[in-house]
Each structure stands twice: as structure tokens, then as C-alpha cells.
Amino acid sequence: MTAPQVTEPLIEVEHLTMRFGGLVAIDDVSFTARSHSITAVIGPNGAGKTTVFNCITGFYKPTIGRLTLRGAGGEFLLERMRGHEIGQKARVARTFQNIRLFPGMTVLENLMVAQHNKLMRASGWSLLGLLGAASFQRAEAAAVELARLWLERIGLVADADRPAGELPYGAQRRLEIARAMCTEPVLLCLDEPAAGLNPRESAELNQLLVSIRDRDGIGVLLIEHDMSVVMNISDHIVVLDYGRKIAEGDPLAVRSDPAVIRAYLGTDEEAIDG
Amino acid sequence: MAYFTQQLINAITLGAIYGLIAIGYTMVYGIIGMINFAHGEVFMIGAFISLIGFIICGSLGISSAPIAIVLVLLLAMCFSAVYGWAIERTAYRPLRGSFRLAPLISAIGVSIALQNYVQLAQGARPKPGGQVVSGGFNLFSADGFDVRVTWLQIIIVLVTVVLMAGFTWVIAKTSLGRQQRACEQDMKMAALLGVNVDRTISLTFVLGAALAAVAGMLFLMYYGVIDFFIGFLAGIKAFTAAVLGGIGSLPGAMLGGLLIGLIEVFWAGYFSSEYKDVAAFAILVLVLIFRPSGLLGKPEIEKV
Numbered sequence: 001m002t003a004p005q006v007t008e009p010l011i012e013v014e015h016l017t018m019r020f021g022g023l024v025a026i027d028d029v030s031f032t033a034r035s036h037s038i039t040a041v042i043g044p045n046g047a048g049k050t051t052v053f054n055c056i057t058g059f060y061k062p063t064i065g066r067l068t069l070r071g072a073g074g075e076f077l078l079e080r081m082r083g084h085e086i087g088q089k090a091r092v093a094r095t096f097q098n099i100r101l102f103p104g105m106t107v108l109e110n111l112m113v114a115q116h117n118k119l120m121r122a123s124g125w126s127l128l129g130l131l132g133a134a135s136f137q138r139a140e141a142a143a144v145e146l147a148r149l150w151l152e153r154i155g156l157v158a159d160a161d162r163p164a165g166e167l168p169y170g171a172q173r174r175l176e177i178a179r180a181m182c183t184e185p186v187l188l189c190l191d192e193p194a195a196g197l198n199p200r201e202s203a204e205l206n207q208l209l210v211s212i213r214d215r216d217g218i219g220v221l222l223i224e225h226d227m228s229v230v231m232n233i234s235d236h237i238v239v240l241d242y243g244r245k246i247a248e249g250d251p252l253a254v255r256s257d258p259a260v261i262r263a264y265l266g267t268d269e270e271a272i273d274g
Numbered sequence: 275m276a277y278f279t280q281q282l283i284n285a286i287t288l289g290a291i292y293g294l295i296a297i298g299y300t301m302v303y304g305i306i307g308m309i310n311f312a313h314g315e316v317f318m319i320g321a322f323i324s325l326i327g328f329i330i331c332g333s334l335g336i337s338s339a340p341i342a343i344v345l346v347l348l349l350a351m352c353f354s355a356v357y358g359w360a361i362e363r364t365a366y367r368p369l370r371g372s373f374r375l376a377p378l379i380s381a382i383g384v385s386i387a388l389q390n391y392v393q394l395a396q397g398a399r400p401k402p403g404g405q406v407v408s409g410g411f412n413l414f415s416a417d418g419f420d421v422r423v424t425w426l427q428i429i430i431v432l433v434t435v436v437l438m439a440g441f442t443w444v445i446a447k448t449s450l451g452r453q454q455r456a457c458e459q460d461m462k463m464a465a466l467l468g469v470n471v472d473r474t475i476s477l478t479f480v481l482g483a484a485l486a487a488v489a490g491m492l493f494l495m496y497y498g499v500i501d502f503f504i505g506f507l508a509g510i511k512a513f514t515a516a517v518l519g520g521i522g523s524l525p526g527a528m529l530g531g532l533l534i535g536l537i538e539v540f541w542a543g544y545f546s547s548e549y550k551d552v553a554a555f556a557i558l559v560l561v562l563i564f565r566p567s568g569l570l571g572k573p574e575i576e577k578v
Contacts, residue, residue: 057466088468102459105452112449113456117468119449140449183467 008070010035010219011056011078011187016065018051018243025051026062027243033236035186038213038220040230043240044263049223050097052240053189055079056221057094058086071186088117093185095176097192103165107156107175110164111147114182119143150178154208170201174208181212187219188212194226202226206233231255239263276416281543282536283413287427287496289535290434294489295512296519296527297441298358298482304458304522305478306370311381312361314509315388316483320354320490321500322396325403328494339407343429343491350487358483359476367472385505392502400501403494430492437488438528441481445524454478458522507551511538514558520571529569533557 009032018026026048033039041049054060056067056078067078069090076090086092102110112119119139151157154174159167164175173193180188193209194202210233213220224230230237230251237254239247241263247254254260295317302310327346336342365384369376410424445451456464457474465471493508494500511534519530534554541553561568 084465084468084470087466094466096463100460100463102456102463104459105455109452109455113452113464113469114467116449116453179467 008035009033010070011221012066012068012070013052013056014066014068016052016055016067017063018048018055018060018065019063025243026055026240029065029238029240029243029245031238031245031248033187033219033221035219036213036217037235038209038222038233039236039238040222040224040234041238041240042224042230043246046242047240048243049240050191051243053094053191053221053223056086056187057092057189058082069187073186087183090187091183091185092187092189093180093183094189095180095191095193097195099169099172099176101164101172101176101179104163106161107151107164107167108144108147108160110175110179111150111182112143114179115143115146117183146182150182153211154178155204170197170204173197173201173205177205177208177212181216185218187221189221191223192225193222194224194229197226199228202229205229209233276414276419276421277543279413279421280419281539283421283423283427284543285536285539286532287430287535288539289532290431291489291492291496291531292508292512292515292534293528293531294434294437294485294492295508296515296531297438297524298486299513299516300519300521300524300527301478301482303516305454305461305475306366306377308366308374308377309381309513310361310366310479310482311378311509312365312384312388313482313486314505314507314512315385315392316354316357316361316505317486317490317493317508317512318392318500318502318505319357319388320350320483320487321494321504322392322401322490322502323350323353323487324491324494325401325500328403328406342406343495347433347488347491350491351484354483354487354490355480358479358486361483362476362479367475385509389502389505396502398502400499403498403500405498406495426495430496433488433492437485441485442524444481450477511551511554514554517558517568518561520568523568523570523572526568526570533569 012032014030016026016029017024029052041052043049051060055062058078058081062079065079069076069078069092071091073089073091078086078090078092081090102113105113119136148157151160154177156167156171156175159171164172167175177190177193194205197205206229209220209222212218222230222234234251237249237251238245239254239257239260246259246263247257249257295313298313298316299310302308302313324346327349328342331342331345336345361384365380366377369380407426407429410422410427413421413423415421445454453464453469453474454477456469457471461471493504512531515530515534516527517530518533519526519528534557537557538550538554542550
């Protein structure tokens with residue numbers, strides 16, 4: 001938790017506003033997230049957290065605002081890019097509140113699909129690959145290797161050939177994150193990764209996220225209700241309420257911020273400590 | 275016994291052809307959830323291209339049957355694949371995201387358009403194909419009845435088995451197949467992981483059309499006569515086969531094709547040949563009533 005302040009901002013969200021007809025879902029929200037750090041976006045239900053994610057990942061076009069990503073590949077204005085470009089070029093990966101693995105495919109295949117752009121490039125679009133060109137086989141071997149690495153990190157090597165839908169819930173959550181990581185993103189957006197996890201699984205998730213921050217050095221943007229996750233691992237927290245940013249800072253500062261306490265429960269402070 | 279064996283041999287041959295067409299229905303349904311009613315027409319066009327191909331081979335003086343068959347096979351597959359691709363690109367893709375019935379109606383339109391196009395371009399009269407492969411051998415004789423297997427039947431079954439095995443391998447083992455299955459299960463998520471969904475859907479149509487073209491060529495060789503209307507009945511029967519096997523399921527389509535072939539041939543052989551189509555479609559009705567998900571399909575579970 002010492003390094004983060006040195007790095008350049010990875011993504012800058014400036015004056016982001018999203019209106020759906022008369023409803024203002026996000027109102028002039030600005031914040032930044034950095035590489036080598038975990039930034040949490042929290043807030044009561046309906047505060048606009050997922051909408052922020054949907055704007056960043058191209059599901060929505062923001063009404064107003066600029067989203068600048070400065071990654072390894074250069075500078076991208078995310079609000080001007082189309083959905084699949086954000087994944088491919090700007091290298092932003094995301095997961096959803098509900099698990100969206102490919103349930104009928106094996107654990108390994110799930111991780112292979114995520115690397116498929118690389119494979120396609122190596123295969124010169126498919127036919128060469130089918131004919132077993134050497135460049136394709138090398139790429140395929142490298143993809144399997146990366147997948148194996150991630151299976152080790154999430155502790156699922158033994159389950160590589162099981163259908164993903166058969167895994168226990170917590171393992172599915174971890175697999176989903178590993179799959180997102182196999183796209184080799186610079187920014188990983190996780191929408192409530194701890195939802196429905198028991199405390200042990202939740203602790204495993206914490207470890208995984210911390211290792212992604214420290215080992216892979218990418219930026220992690222996190223929506224989470226589970227305060228044991230948020231407070232333990234976040235470097236920076238952005239608090240939304242009714243679409244507005246009401247506080248921002250490190251966990252300690254946010255925890256004692258009166259506006260945050262009011263938004264969550266009126267007055268009592270204990271519930272946030274949870 | 276001899277009669278039964280003979281019917282069985284005929285049924286497997288016919289079932290192979292249905293199975294090849296059924297794969298196209300089931301794959302397209304699997305990935306975009308629509309019934310491609312123009313698929314039967316792609317089969318018909320495949321048969322016509324094969325006919326043209328054989329005539330070209332004849333005029334070029336290619337007299338060796340295996341070489342001619344391979345050449346025509348490739349020709350028919352390529353041309354029909356282009357048809358399949360073009361149909362998807364022009365008639366279905368613009369309607370993606372529209373209401374569910376829209377592409378279905380569009381498919382029926384394409385089907386009629388293609389029928390009329392072939393009728394105009396090739397004439398309405400049935401076209402004889404001539405015999406490319408003749409001969410066969412007697413398997414055994416019993417009760418004064420010769421059980422005969424023709425070389426053509428062997429070719430049909432062999433080609434079908436090889437193609438189905440190859441196709442299954444592509445879907446199960448290759449990067450292409452992986453993205454195809456990924457799109458089938460969660461298209462939006464696949465797109466988010468960088469899979470080019472449009473291209474994958476095109477590919478599905480291309481592969482389905484290529485297999486239908488093979489079926490068209492085999493049909494031409496087996497029956498020796500084709501016209502612009504063969505796509506309708508063969509298409510509907512293959513569709514029945516896909517539903518019977520469980521639409522969306524690849525082995526289901528192959529099994530369903532075989533079963534429809536069996537039902538049709540045995541009904542014609544033991545009851546009445548006029549009512550063989552009725553028997554095949556009665557099966558469709560029964561399956562829809564008693565087992566809507568088909569033999570190998572997974573029932574759709576709706577989460578509440």
C-alpha cells in the first residue's frame with residue numbers, strides 16, 4: 001500500500017454524467033484510478049456504481065464527460081470507442097454482478113477463449129491454424145501455459161477439464177477473474193466480485209486481488225458491498241450516493257467521513273465497520 | 275431378414291444426407307436462436323452446382339469418377355458457402371436485435387426468392403444428373419432376395435462420416451470451435467473477451483452451407499434427378515431431424531437425421547410409400563408434444 005501514489009493515473013473520469021430520459025443516474029462524477037492499486041467504488045443501492053462501469057466498458061455512451069485511459073498502448077478516449085474495441089485496444093476487462101462464465105465449456109476452455117485474439121492473429125485467421133501451422137501451435141502452447149499459470153493462482157489446476165458450470169460458486173468467481181486477466185488487461189473492472197461468497201472464499205478473493213495488484217501491476221476498479229473486502233484491500237475509495245460523488249480518499253478517511261456515514265445509515269457508525 | 279437388411283442399408287444412406295443438412299439448422303439455431311428456413315434452398319443450390327460441376331468435368335474430359343467427385347465436392351462446398359455467407363450478411367444480420375420473428379420471416383422470403391431464382395435460371399423441369407458411380411455388390415442372398423450395397427451408398431456414408439467427424443473435431447478442439455461455442459453460450463460475454471461475434475456467426479453459416487452442399491451433391495448422385503423444389507421437402511425433413519435430435523445439439527442432428535431416414539424408409543418399405551412423409555412429420559409433432567427438447571437436447575431451464 002505504499003507504492004500507489006507514485007504512479008500516473010491509469011484512468012481519469014472527468015465530469016461523467018449519464019441521464020436516462022429525466023433520470024440522472026450519474027451526476028458530474030470525477031475520479032481517477034491508478035495502476036498498481038485497487039480503487040473501490042462504493043455506495044448504497046442505486047447510487048450509480050454499475051452505471052459508471054457500464055460507461056467505462058462501453059455498454060453506455062455517457063451523456064457528458066470524458067473517460068481517458070492511459071495504458072501501455074497509448075491514450076484512449078473510452079467514451080468514443082465501441083464496446084469490443086475497449087476490450088481489444090484499450091484493454092479494459094470486466095466481470096459482472098452475476099456470473100457469466102461459459103458454463104458448458106471446460107475451465108481451461110474458458111481461459112482459452114479469452115486469449116483467442118492472440119491465437120487468431122497467430123493463425124493468420126484460422127485456416128493456417130487448422131492446418132497446424134507452427135506459429136499457431138506455438139501460440140496455442142503459450143495460451144495453454146498462461147491459462148495454467150492462472151489456474152495455479154486461483155487453485156483450480158485439478159479442475160481444468162471440468163465444465164465451468166459445475167464448479168462451486170466461489171471457484172466460479174475466481175475463474176471469472178482469471179478469465180478476465182487472460183485477456184491481459186491494463187484495467188480490470190470487477191462488479192461485486194464478493195457477492196454471495198462465504199467468509200473463507202471472500203478472504204481467498206482478497207488474496208487474489210492483492211496479488212493481481214502487486215504481481216501484475218494493473219489497475220483494479222472494484223464495486224463492492226462487502227466492506228471486509230473494500231476496507232481491507234482498497235488503496236482508494238470513491239463513494240457515490242444518488243449519482244453524485246460524496247467522498248473520496250483512503251479507507252481510513254472514507255470510513256470516518258460524516259457524509260458517507262449519513263448516506264449509508266443516517267448516523268450510526270458501526271454498520272460500516274461491519 | 276434380407277428385406278430388412280436392405281431397407282436398413284437404404285435408410286442409413288438417406289439418413290446420412292438428412293444428417294448433413296440438419297447440422298446446418300442446428301448450428302444456426304444454437305448460435306443465434308433462429309430457424310434458417312432458407313437452409314433447404316442452400317442444399318438445393320448445392321445440388322445444382324454439383325450438376326453443373328459434373329457437366330463441366332464431363333466436358334473437360336475428366337473421366338475418373340473419384341477425381342470428378344472430389345472436384346465437384348469442393349466446387350459445390352465453396353459456392354454454397356458463399357451463398358450461406360451472403361444470405362446471413364444481407365437477410366439476417368441487419369435484423370439482428372430486431373424482434374424475434376423478423377429474421378424468420380426474412381428467411382422464408384430468402385427461401386422463396388432462391389427457389390424462384392433457380393427456377394428462372396435453370397428452368398422448372400426436373401434435371402437428370404446421369405450416373406457418376408454405378409455398380410455395387412451383393413452382401414448376401416436369402417429367401418430369394420439379394421441384399422445389395424451399391425458403391426454409391428458406400429461413398430455417401432463414407433463422405434458423411436468423414437465430414438461429420440471432421441466437423442465435430444473443428445467444433446470440439448480448435449480455436450474456431452471454441453469461439454463458436456462461446457458465442458453460443460453467451461454472445462455478449464464472448465464479445466467482451468474480444469471474440470468477433472459477427473465473424474463467428476458468418477462462419478457458422480458458411481460451415482452449415484458447405485455441409486448442405488455436400489448433401490446436395492450426394493442427393494443428386496443418389497436420386498439422379500433434381501429440380502428447384504427439392505430444397506423444401508428435404509429442408510423440412512432435416513429440420514425435423516434437428517428437432518428430433520434436440521435442436522442446438524450437434525450429435526443430436528446426426529442422430530436425428532439417421533432416425534428420420536430409418537422412419538421414412540421403413541415406413542415406405544413395410545406400410546405405404548405414399549405416406550412416408552406423413553410418418554416423418556408425425557414424428558415431429560410427437561416429439562414437439564412429448565419431448566420438446568429432443569433426444570439429446572437439454573431442456574431450457576428458466577430461472578425465476
